[in-house]
Amino acid sequence: MTTAQPVILVDGEPSACIPADDRGFLYGDGVFRTLRIVAGKPRWWPEQIAKLSEDASRIGLTAPDPAVWCADLERFSAQLTDGVLKLILTRGSGPRGYLPSAAQPVRRLMVFDATPNSGQRTADLRVRICTLRLGWQPRLAGIKHLNRLENVLARSEWSAADIHEGLMLDHAERVICGVMSNLFIWQRNRLLTPRLDQCGVAGVARGRLLRLASEQGLDVEETDLNMQAVFDADEVMLTNSVMGLRRVARLESKNWPDPLISSRLVEWLDA
Amino acid sequence: MTTAQPVILVDGEPSACIPADDRGFLYGDGVFRTLRIVAGKPRWWPEQIAKLSEDASRIGLTAPDPAVWCADLERFSAQLTDGVLKLILTRGSGPRGYLPSAAQPVRRLMVFDATPNSGQRTADLRVRICTLRLGWQPRLAGIKHLNRLENVLARSEWSAADIHEGLMLDHAERVICGVMSNLFIWQRNRLLTPRLDQCGVAGVARGRLLRLASEQGLDVEETDLNMQAVFDADEVMLTNSVMGLRRVARLESKNWPDPLISSRLVEWLDA
Numbered sequence: 001m002t003t004a005q006p007v008i009l010v011d012g013e014p015s016a017c018i019p020a021d022d023r024g025f026l027y028g029d030g031v032f033r034t035l036r037i038v039a040g041k042p043r044w045w046p047e048q049i050a051k052l053s054e055d056a057s058r059i060g061l062t063a064p065d066p067a068v069w070c071a072d073l074e075r076f077s078a079q080l081t082d083g084v085l086k087l088i089l090t091r092g093s094g095p096r097g098y099l100p101s102a103a104q105p106v107r108r109l110m111v112f113d114a115t116p117n118s119g120q121r122t123a124d125l126r127v128r129i130c131t132l133r134l135g136w137q138p139r140l141a142g143i144k145h146l147n148r149l150e151n152v153l154a155r156s157e158w159s160a161a162d163i164h165e166g167l168m169l170d171h172a173e174r175v176i177c178g179v180m181s182n183l184f185i186w187q188r189n190r191l192l193t194p195r196l197d198q199c200g201v202a203g204v205a206r207g208r209l210l211r212l213a214s215e216q217g218l219d220v221e222e223t224d225l226n227m228q229a230v231f232d233a234d235e236v237m238l239t240n241s242v243m244g245l246r247r248v249a250r251l252e253s254k255n256w257p258d259p260l261i262s263s264r265l266v267e268w269l270d271a
Numbered sequence: 272m273t274t275a276q277p278v279i280l281v282d283g284e285p286s287a288c289i290p291a292d293d294r295g296f297l298y299g300d301g302v303f304r305t306l307r308i309v310a311g312k313p314r315w316w317p318e319q320i321a322k323l324s325e326d327a328s329r330i331g332l333t334a335p336d337p338a339v340w341c342a343d344l345e346r347f348s349a350q351l352t353d354g355v356l357k358l359i360l361t362r363g364s365g366p367r368g369y370l371p372s373a374a375q376p377v378r379r380l381m382v383f384d385a386t387p388n389s390g391q392r393t394a395d396l397r398v399r400i401c402t403l404r405l406g407w408q409p410r411l412a413g414i415k416h417l418n419r420l421e422n423v424l425a426r427s428e429w430s431a432a433d434i435h436e437g438l439m440l441d442h443a444e445r446v447i448c449g450v451m452s453n454l455f456i457w458q459r460n461r462l463l464t465p466r467l468d469q470c471g472v473a474g475v476a477r478g479r480l481l482r483l484a485s486e487q488g489l490d491v492e493e494t495d496l497n498m499q500a501v502f503d504a505d506e507v508m509l510t511n512s513v514m515g516l517r518r519v520a521r522l523e524s525k526n527w528p529d530p531l532i533s534s535r536l537v538e539w540l541d542a
Contacts (some may be wrong), residue, residue, distance in 0.1 A: 008291050015291070016291060018289060018296060019288050020288055020380060020382065025289060025296040027417065027418075027420065028417055028418050028419060029419070032297075059420065060427060096355065096384055097451070098423050098426035109291060115367065136406050137406035137421065139403055139421075146296075146298065147420045148298035148299060148300070149299055149411060149417075150408065150411075151369045152298050153330065155368070156331060156369075156370065
């Protein structure tokens with residue numbers, strides 16, 4: 001497709017809008033996934049659908065059968081080339097108030113956007129440290145839910161186009177993630193990534209990489225990391241489902257000129 | 272009006288839906304107010320508009336001039352009788368991603384719902400204690416923003432119709448608020464309410480009551496309260512803009528059979 005306008009299905013039907021009483025809108029009462037379409041195919045599709053269903057169930061939502069998402073995707077197929085696909089699942093419309101009605105059906109959205117990303121898919125990242133500290137909420141930790149004001153406020157801290165991402169810490173000064181990515185460090189031949197039991201989003205790229213690196217025999221651990229550990233790392237990397245894995249070339253004033261493990265990890269992840 | 276269907280204005284025009292790329296929907300990137308319409312008049316209107324603007328500015332949104340909200344209200348006026356009015360302000364539609372565009376206009380909604388409330392406006396409350404613990408986020412504390420998943424999960428903890436509200440604690444076991452209300456206790460001739468510097472919503476009814484009680488010469492304090500302090504209180508009360516102030520008759524298995532200060536506070540608040 002040649003237009004940059006996103007294409008939207010709401011419950012399988014073309015639509016540019018959602019009801020104003022949708023609980024996703026009123027309360028952020030829903031979950032989502034953002035993933036890449038490469039040559040018409042959604043990347044890591046089974047994991048994305050599984051993670052969406054798992055996140056939904058954590059907040060008491062029953063996700064549609066995977067076949068329903070596949071049918072939506074079929075309706076798009078003539079238009080899909082390369083771009084970004086977003087899946088959103090909300091608790092739908094119901095009576096006023098926080099209490100969910102057991103009877104109300106969920107609402108699902110599929111949004112395809114062919115707009116190119118920032119374009120620097122192969123470029124190394126320049127990263128800063130955010131001032132905002134993530135709050136702890138174990139009931140929501142790891143879930144990609146629609147309550148993303150912390151990410152919005154953190155992303156608002158910088159506008160310079162040559163800074164690609166910001167690292168987020170929690171109020172115990174543990175490094176948790178990037179605003180839109182997960183963090184990995186390579187340190188003395190170990191691959192480390194922050195534990196996400198109190199906050200942060202456990203992305204599909206992160207999950208894949210943890211599994212693949214472990215299968216390949218790397219020493220892998222989810223652990224607590226402070227900023228000093230990140231600065232001292234031999235290599236620093238960020239992952240998400242849209243960009244895959246990219247190495248950090250510069251964090252504040254610290255530089256890592258050469259790749260070490262990252263090119264191998266990219267190969268495993270994209271295989 | 273006789274229908275129970277809510278009446279909705281989006282940016283001043285009748286509409287039942289919002290664009291699917293609204294950042295209020297995608298990220299909960301917005302703020303809101305819920306207030307009562309009594310005999311066609313919105314209660315505590317200047318405070319509601321002031322609080323909405325203040326909350327908006329806390330997340331970097333510029334609220335419309337109060338005259339804009341008044342003009343929306345005028346369009347409703349023939350239909351307003353008694354009911355609940357909701358004002359929502361979002362960061363509007365913009366490019367994909369968390370970074371807000373400085374150029375994008377905000378979006379405002381006004382929703383009037385004539386559906387009667389649970390109906391027991393004068394009844395005393397039965398209250399439980401929620402299991403979910405509120406997370407700390409000083410950057411968002413006090414704001415009525417659209418990230419309300421904690422409230423949804425807490426409200427999902429009970430469905431018994433004779434339990435009206437649930438108390439919410441933070442992870443330091445401080446009592447913060449009800450799921451949809453603010454808490455006051457009357458203890459040895461002092462009126463106490465939780466500090467909301469880490470979490471919770473600082474409601475308009477709470478703000479009014481703090482001011483009025485202080486003007487009337489009561490000893491008033493925002494402080495840290497644990498559950499024992501609430502159980503030991505001479506009287507326990509909850510406030511919000513829809514129900515005003517109501518006393519708690521029963522909290523878990525503890526009863527407070529008789530009103531002490533609450534009837535006077537209701538008079539001040541509703542004057």
